[in-house]
Amino acid sequence: MPTYKLTYFNARGYAEAARILFHLADVPFEDFRMTHGDGTWEKLKDGAPFGQVPYLTVDGFDIPQSAAIIRYLANKFGYAGKTPEEQVWADAIVDQFKDFMGSFRERIMAHFAGKSQEEIAKITSEVVIPARDSYFKILNGLLEKSKSGFLVGDSITFADIVISENITTLEKNQLFVASEQPNLAALREKVYAIPAIRKWVEARPDTQY
Known part of the structure; x- marks a missing residue:
């Protein structure tokens, strides 16, 4: 099984639908949450795809943009629609x-x-x-x-x-x-x-x- 890491702030925001999809599909993932102002994001930003969060890392492969992440997971887990x-x-x-x-x-x-x-x-x-x-x-x-x-x-x-x-x-x-x-x-x-x-x-x- 692939390893998943979802990087975002400690908020629901643009990452929560992805978190819910993981729980709905019963697929383990690392829910990496940053706190505003603690310096973590400043250290990660230059290496983040598009310089934004959320981003999803799948076996070392980064996926940016919340909608792209959600669609990717929905397709993998069977929640994208039947037709x-x-x-x-x-x-x-x-x-x-x-x-x-x-x-x-x-x-x-x-x-x-x-x-x-x-x-x-x-x-x-x-x-x-x-x-x-x-x-x-x-x-x-x-x-x-x-x-x-x-x-x-x-x-x-x-x-x-x-x-x-x-x-x-x-x-x-x-x-x-x-x-x-x-x-x-x-x-x-x-x-x-x-x-x-x-x-x-x-x-x-x-x-x-």
């Missing part, structure tokens, strides 16, 4: 998530840059909330057509994991209320009810992002 059509829709949903994250990232960066609450509130109301509402409309449309409760096909794919984790992050940042989004809340509940995922979610570090 080419399901696979391309799972890809499209994750690409839509990335589009939304371009807006949400503005708020995250403002938070870590120490911006005032007034500045963060302005970004939230003018940038994040309009993007979130459009994003939720797309996801709700898919779930309303679904016969399984999953976003694609009749079983879990990496798209369900990515979206469920994003919902948790939005909830922790007061941007998701389960009672206002019953379809999305039900999706997350369905994903988190899978025993291997539930076990990890209950045990993992609790972080805002």
Whole structure:
């Protein structure tokens, strides 16, 4: 069996869907977490592919970019979709998530840059909330057509994991209320009810992002 090492900060962020895929598939991996400001990332950055995290190392072979990592693992472990059509829709949903994250990232960066609450509130109301509402409309449309409760096909794919984790992050940042989004809340509940995922979610570090 290959050896896997996932390098990221001590946050869920862009690495959590990959972590969940490892636990779902019951595949061991090294979950290497850095702490912001402890100097570890500064030492590793020049050697990291693209100079970014997360990156996944498989038997010494580095894979950059969170979406590429997730798709790679989903294909290896059988969670990419059962047909080419399901696979391309799972890809499209994750690409839509990335589009939304371009807006949400503005708020995250403002938070870590120490911006005032007034500045963060302005970004939230003018940038994040309009993007979130459009994003939720797309996801709700898919779930309303679904016969399984999953976003694609009749079983879990990496798209369900990515979206469920994003919902948790939005909830922790007061941007998701389960009672206002019953379809999305039900999706997350369905994903988190899978025993291997539930076990990890209950045990993992609790972080805002």
